[in-house]
Amino acid sequence: xxxxxxxxxxxxxxxxxxxxxxxxxxxxxxxxxxxxxxxxxxxxxxxxxxxxxxxxxxxxxxxxxxxxxxxxxxxxxxxxxxxxxxxxxxxxxxxxxxxxxxxxxxxxxxxxxxxxxxxxxxxxxxxxxxxxxxxxxxxxxxxxxxxxxxxxxxxxxxxxxxxxxxxxxxxxxxxxxxxxxxxxxxxxxxxxxxxxxxxxxxxxxxxxxxxxxxxxxxxxxxxxxxxxxxxxxxxxxxxxxxxxxxxxxxxxxxxxxxxxxxxxxxxxxxxxxxxxxxxxxxxxxxxxxxxxxxxxxxxxxxxxxxxxxxxxxxxxxxx
Amino acid sequence: xxxxxxxxxxxxxxxxxxxxxxxxxxxxxxxxxxxxxxxxxxxxxxxxxxxxxxxxxxxxxxxxxxxxxxxxxxxxxxxxxxxxxxxxxxxxxxxxxxxxxxxxxxxxxxxxxxxxxxxxxxxxxxxxxxxxxxxxxxxxxxxxxxxxxxxxxxxxxxxxxxxxxxxxxxxxxxxxxxxxxxxxxxxxxxxxxxxxxxxxxxxxxxxxxxxxxxxxxxxxxxxxxxxxxxxxxxxxxxxxxxxxxxxxxxxxxxxxxxxxxxxxxxxxxxxxxxxxxxxxxxxxxxxxxxx
Amino acid sequence: xxxxxxxxxxxxxxxxxxxxxxxxxxxxxxxxxxxxxxxxxxxxxxxxxxxxxxxxxxxxxxxxxxxxxxxxxxxxxxxxxxxxxxxxxxxxxxxxxxxxxxxxxxxxxxxxxxxxxxxxxxxxxxxxxxxxxxxxxxxxxxxxxxxxxxxxxxxxxxxxxxxxxxxxxxxxxxxxxxxxxxxxxxxxxxxxxxxxxxxxxxxxxxxxxxxxxxxxxxxxxxxxxxxxxxxxxxxxxxxxxxxxxxxxxxxxxxxxxxxxxxxxxxxxxxxxxxxxxxxxxxxxxxxxxxxxxxxxxxxxxxxxxxxxxxxxxxxxxxxxxxxxxxxxxx
Numbered sequence: 001x002x003x004x005x006x007x008x009x010x011x012x013x014x015x016x017x018x019x020x021x022x023x024x025x026x027x028x029x030x031x032x033x034x035x036x037x038x039x040x041x042x043x044x045x046x047x048x049x050x051x052x053x054x055x056x057x058x059x060x061x062x063x064x065x066x067x068x069x070x071x072x073x074x075x076x077x078x079x080x081x082x083x084x085x086x087x088x089x090x091x092x093x094x095x096x097x098x099x100x101x102x103x104x105x106x107x108x109x110x111x112x113x114x115x116x117x118x119x120x121x122x123x124x125x126x127x128x129x130x131x132x133x134x135x136x137x138x139x140x141x142x143x144x145x146x147x148x149x150x151x152x153x154x155x156x157x158x159x160x161x162x163x164x165x166x167x168x169x170x171x172x173x174x175x176x177x178x179x180x181x182x183x184x185x186x187x188x189x190x191x192x193x194x195x196x197x198x199x200x201x202x203x204x205x206x207x208x209x210x211x212x213x214x215x216x217x218x219x220x221x222x223x224x225x226x227x228x229x230x231x232x233x234x235x236x237x238x239x240x241x242x243x244x245x246x247x248x249x250x251x252x253x254x255x256x257x258x259x260x261x262x263x264x265x266x267x268x269x270x271x272x273x274x275x276x277x278x279x280x281x282x283x284x285x286x287x288x289x290x291x292x293x294x295x296x297x298x299x300x301x302x303x304x305x306x307x308x309x310x311x312x313x314x315x316x317x318x319x
Numbered sequence: 320x321x322x323x324x325x326x327x328x329x330x331x332x333x334x335x336x337x338x339x340x341x342x343x344x345x346x347x348x349x350x351x352x353x354x355x356x357x358x359x360x361x362x363x364x365x366x367x368x369x370x371x372x373x374x375x376x377x378x379x380x381x382x383x384x385x386x387x388x389x390x391x392x393x394x395x396x397x398x399x400x401x402x403x404x405x406x407x408x409x410x411x412x413x414x415x416x417x418x419x420x421x422x423x424x425x426x427x428x429x430x431x432x433x434x435x436x437x438x439x440x441x442x443x444x445x446x447x448x449x450x451x452x453x454x455x456x457x458x459x460x461x462x463x464x465x466x467x468x469x470x471x472x473x474x475x476x477x478x479x480x481x482x483x484x485x486x487x488x489x490x491x492x493x494x495x496x497x498x499x500x501x502x503x504x505x506x507x508x509x510x511x512x513x514x515x516x517x518x519x520x521x522x523x524x525x526x527x528x529x530x531x532x533x534x535x536x537x538x539x540x541x542x543x544x545x546x547x548x549x550x551x552x553x554x555x556x557x558x559x560x561x562x563x564x565x566x567x568x569x570x571x572x573x574x575x576x577x578x579x580x581x582x583x584x585x586x587x588x589x590x591x592x593x594x595x596x597x598x599x600x601x602x603x604x605x606x607x608x609x610x
Numbered sequence: 611x612x613x614x615x616x617x618x619x620x621x622x623x624x625x626x627x628x629x630x631x632x633x634x635x636x637x638x639x640x641x642x643x644x645x646x647x648x649x650x651x652x653x654x655x656x657x658x659x660x661x662x663x664x665x666x667x668x669x670x671x672x673x674x675x676x677x678x679x680x681x682x683x684x685x686x687x688x689x690x691x692x693x694x695x696x697x698x699x700x701x702x703x704x705x706x707x708x709x710x711x712x713x714x715x716x717x718x719x720x721x722x723x724x725x726x727x728x729x730x731x732x733x734x735x736x737x738x739x740x741x742x743x744x745x746x747x748x749x750x751x752x753x754x755x756x757x758x759x760x761x762x763x764x765x766x767x768x769x770x771x772x773x774x775x776x777x778x779x780x781x782x783x784x785x786x787x788x789x790x791x792x793x794x795x796x797x798x799x800x801x802x803x804x805x806x807x808x809x810x811x812x813x814x815x816x817x818x819x820x821x822x823x824x825x826x827x828x829x830x831x832x833x834x835x836x837x838x839x840x841x842x843x844x845x846x847x848x849x850x851x852x853x854x855x856x857x858x859x860x861x862x863x864x865x866x867x868x869x870x871x872x873x874x875x876x877x878x879x880x881x882x883x884x885x886x887x888x889x890x891x892x893x894x895x896x897x898x899x900x901x902x903x904x905x906x907x908x909x910x911x912x913x914x915x916x917x918x919x920x921x922x923x924x925x926x927x928x929x930x931x932x933x934x935x936x937x938x939x940x
Contacts (some may be wrong), residue, residue, distance in 0.1 A: 186873060
C-alpha cells in the first residue's frame with residue numbers, strides 16, 4: 001500500500017466575516033492515492049469548493065486555514081511559503097474552474113497562454129513550447145487552426161477544453177476540477193466528461209472532481225466523498241455508495257434526483273434547509289433534517305467510522 | 320471639493336479596517352456623527368453656548384484668545400467664539416436647504432428620466448451633463464451674483480451645482496433597477512407604471528440618497544464658505560464662517576491668527592464630519608471594505 | 611380520458627433582437643444583424659396539463675415564455691389565449707389577461723422586490739387587480755402563506771426576502787403567482803437554482819396547486835430529467851425552432867429527432883453501472899445571429915443529407931400528439 005499522494009488531515013477552513021465566523025470546512029480528513037479520481041459531492045454551501053481551494057491555498061479573504069494539514073507527496077502545503085506554493089500551483093497541482101471566461105485572459109490568444117505557461121515554468125525554447133501546446137490542444141479536441149484564436153472567439157465548451165489543456169500542460173500530479181461543466185449545456189457537458197475520462201487514462205493523473213451533481217460525479221470518479229455543512233459524512237467507492245448509501249443524507253440525496261431510467265419515480269425531498277455555517281446545529285449537523293435522529297444525535301457529534309474497509313460514515317447508526 | 324476629504328477618510332478607514340474589532344465603517348460613522356451632532360447642538364443651543372452677542376462689538380478689537388474671549392475678538396471687537404457658534408446656524412441652514420432643493424429637483428428628474436428613457440432622457444442627460452461640467456464654485460458665483468444675497472438665494476445657487484449629481488446617481492440606479500427581474504415580475508403581475516415607479520423602483524433607489532445627501536452637505540459648506548470668502552455670501556454682520564475667514568485672512572500676516580484659524584477650522588471640521596458620516600453610512604449599507 | 615380543450619395556441623411566433631453594434635459598425639455596415647431567438651414556433655397547450663418547453667441555454671425557450679406572458683413584444687406571429695388573440699394587446703386591455711396568465715421565474719433571489727415585505731409582495735396582485743384590499747387582502751395572503759408551507763405565517767408575512775432561504779423565496783414567488791388563481795402559469799426554470807434536495811418539495815407544491823386550482827403549466831427547463839418527472843407533453847427546442855413534440859412517455863421511449871436522441875443520451879444518470887451509448891454530436895451550438903441554412907441542426911447531425919443543408923423541414927405528425935421536424939422522417 002503506497003503512501004497517498006494527498007493526505008488531508010483535520011482540515012478546518014473558516015471565513016471571518018462581519019456577521020460571524022463561517023465554518024466552511026470543519027475537520028475534514030481525506031486521502032487520495034496516485035492515479036485515483038475522487039469525487040467531492042454536496043449541495044451549495046457544503047464546503048466542497050472551499051476544500052478544493054484550500055488544497056491550493058487559494059481561499060479568498062476573509063477565509064483562512066485554521067487547523068489541519070494538507071500533505072502532498074510528503075510536503076505539508078499549509079506550511080509552505082507563498083513562493084513555494086506558487087511553484088506547486090500549475091506544475092504539480094492544477095485547478096480547472098467553473099467559468100472559463102473569467103479564468104482565461106481575454107486579451108491573449110489561447111495558444112500564447114499555453115506557451116506562456118510553459119515558459120514561465122522553465123521551458124526555454126519557444127518552438128518546443130509551441131509544439132507542446134499544439135499537442136495538448138489536440139489532446140483536448142481543439143485543432144491547431146485555433147491556436148491563434150482569442151477566448152471570446154471560442155464557444156463555452158471549447159473554452160473549457162482550453163482550461164483543461166492549461167491545467168494539463170505542465171503534466172501535474174493532481175488536477176482539481178471545480179464544477180467544470182456546470183456552465184455548459186448537457187451535450188457539451190457529456191463531451192467534456194468523456195474527454196476527462198480519456199485524459200485520466202492517458203495522462204494517468206489523479207483527479208479531484210467537485211460537483212453538486214452526483215450523477216456526473218459517478219461517471220468520472222472511482223471514489224466519492226459526500227459533504228454536508230462543512231464535513232464529510234460518507235466516503236467510499238462510487239459503486240458501493242450508490243448500491244448501498246449509508247448516511248441518511250446520502251440516501252435522501254439519491255432519492256431526490258429525477259432519474260430518467262426509472263418509470264414511476266416518487267421524488268423525495270429533505271425537509272428544512274441546509275444549516276447556517278456560522279452557528280451550525282449542535283451534535284450531528286444533519287439531525288434537524290434527519291428522519292432517524294435520536295436524542296444522542298442532538299448533542300453529540302458522531303465520529304467518522306470505517307464500517308468496512310474503505311467505507312466510512314459519520315453517523316451514530318453505525319456504531 | 321469634498322473629494323479630498325473622501326480620499327482621506329477612505330485611507331483612514333483602511334487603516335482601521337485591519338485592526339479594528341468593530342468594522343472600520345463604524346469608527347468612521349461614529350466620528351462623523353460626533354462631529355455633525357456637535358455642530359447641530361451648537362446651532363440649536365447657540366444662545367446658551369455663546370457668551371456674547373455675535374454681531375455687536377463687545378471688547379477691544381483684535382484681542383488674542385484669553386479667558387474672557389476664548390477665541391479672541393475680530394477687527395471690530397466682536398467675540399470670535401460667539402460668531403463661530405452662531406455661524407453654525409447659518410451653515411446648517413444653508414447646507415440643509417441647498418441639499419434639499421437639489422434633491423427635490425434631481426431625484427424626480429432622475430427617476431423619470433431613467434425609467435422612461437428615450438428622447439426625454441437624452442435631452443435631460445445632456446442638460447445635466449453640461450451643468451455638471453461647470454466648476455461648481457464658478458456656477459454658484461454666477462447664480463449668486465444674479466440672485467443677490469439672502470439665505471434662500473445662496474442656498475439656491477449652491478443647490479443648482481448638485482442637481483446633476485443627484486440626477487446622474489438616481490438615473491444610474493434606476494437604469495439598473497429597471498432591468499431587474501422583480502420589476503419585470505411586477506409588470507407580469509399587471510402593475511402600471513406609476514405603481515412600479517413608486518413601489519418597486521423608488522424604494523430600491525432611495526438607499527443611495529443619504530450618502531449623496533451627506534457628501535452633498537459637506538460640499539455645500541465649502542461652497543458657501545467659498546462664496547462668502549469671495550464676498551458673495553451673506554451680508555455683514557451675519558456671523559458666517561466663510562465671511563470671517565475672509566476678513567480674518569487679511570490680518571494673518573500681521574500675526575492676528577485667531578479669526579481666520581478658528582473659522583477655517585470649523586469649515587474643515589464640518590466638511591469632514593459630513594464626509595465621514597456619508598462614507599460611513601455608505602460602508603454600512605453597501606459593505607466594500609470587507610467581504 | 612377526455613380530450614380537454616386548447617387553452618393556448620402559438621402560431622409561427624418569432625422574436626428577433628437587433629444586435630448591439632458600435633457607432634462605427636453602424637456607419638459602415640449595410641444591414642442590421644438580428645439574434646433570431648424565436649424563429650417560427652407553433653404549438654398548442656391543452657387545459658389542465660403540463661406542457662414543457664425543453665432545450666439548452668440559448669435555444670429560445672425562455673424568450674418564448676416571456677412572449678407568451680406578454681412581457682415582450684413578438685416580432686411576428688400569433689398568440690391565442692382562451693380563444694382570444696392577445697398578441698398585441700397593451701395597457702388596459704392587457705391587464706385582465708395578466709390576471710389569468712402568471713409567471714414564476716428562475717431566480718428566487720431576483721424576482722422579489724428586496725424592499726417589499728413578503729406579505730406585501732404576495733398580496734400586491736390582489737391590490738393591482740382590485741380584488742381585495744386591507745384586512746381581506748391580509749387574510750387571503752396569510753391563507754396563501756399557509757398553503758405554500760411558509761409557516762409560522764406571522765413571521766413570514768413581515769419578513770423581507772433577504773431573510774428567507776432560496777427554497778422559501780421560491781415558495782413565496784409561487785404564492786404570489788397563485789393568489790390570483792390564474793388559469794395559466796408559465797414557470798421558467800423554477801427549480802434550477804434550488805438545491806437538489808429541495809426541488810421535489812417545490813415541484814410537488816406546484817403540482818398540488820395545479821390540481822387544486824385547475825392551473826395549466828407552461829414549464830420551461832433545460833433539465834430533461836425534471837421535465838420527465840412533471841410533464842404531460844414535452845417540446846424540444848433548438849436554436850429558436852421546435853424539433854420534436856411528444857407526450858412524455860413517448861419522447862423518452864421513442865425519441866425520433868436526432869437532436870432529441872443525442873440530448874437524451876447525454877443526460878447524466880445516477881447509476882454508475884449504466885453503459886451509456888453516447889451519441890456524439892460534432893461541434894457546438896451555432897450562433898442564433900446567422901443560423902445555418904436549411905435544417906438548423908444539420909452541421910451537427912450525424913445523419914445530415916444534402917437536402918437538410920438547403921431546405922428547412924416542416925413539423926409533421928408521426929403519431930398521436932407526436933410531431934417531428936426532420937427530413938429523415940416521413
